[in-house]
Amino acid sequence: MAFFSSVFKRLSRLKSMGSDNLETPMNRCLSTFDLTMIGIGSMMGAGFYVLTGTVAKNTAGPAVIVSFIIAGSVALLAAFCYAEFGARIPQTGSAYTYTYVSMGEFWAFLIGWNIILEYLIAAAGIASCMEWIL
Numbered sequence: 374m375a376f377f378s379s380v381f382k383r384l385s386r387l388k389s390m391g392s393d394n395l396e397t398p399m400n401r402c403l404s405t406f407d408l409t410m411i412g413i414g415s416m417m418g419a420g421f422y423v424l425t426g427t428v429a430k431n432t433a434g435p436a437v438i439v440s441f442i443i444a445g446s447v448a449l450l451a452a453f454c455y456a457e458f459g460a461r462i463p464q465t466g467s468a469y470t471y472t473y474v475s476m477g478e479f480w481a482f483l484i485g486w487n488i489i490l491e492y493l494i495a496a497a498g499i500a501s502c503m504e505w506i507l
Contacts, residue, residue: 384479 403411429437458471468488473481 385477387474387477 425437433440459466462471462474469481469485472484
């Protein structure tokens with residue numbers, strides 16, 4: 374039983390955030406507008422341009438506008454969640470670090486690999502649609 378207790382303690386250890394995390398020799402020169410444009414630019418990849426037209430033409434038709442409204446409201450809720458995390462733990466900046474600080478090392482490990490899996494699936498989906506269109 375002591376073995377399971379020590380394993381659980383190791384899996385659920387939290388990262389402490391000291392005040393020295395904000396000290397850096399780099400200058401912080403990006404404005405809110407700059408950060409917003411970087412975020413929008415990273416979201417608008419090839420999938421935005423390729424998949425939207427394909428789905429609207431072959432599958433959804435005019436209902437694609439409804440799906441954009443639903444996707445936009447879900448993205449807004451996700452932005453609210455990240456804003457809450459940023460207000461509670463201002464030194465961090467990613468889902469991995471938020472999870473590491475609040476839930477522990479094991480859960481942060483799972484989140485990190487889920488993020489990598491998300492990017493792989495998104496890239497595979499875009500690649501297969503590009504091949505299908507061409």
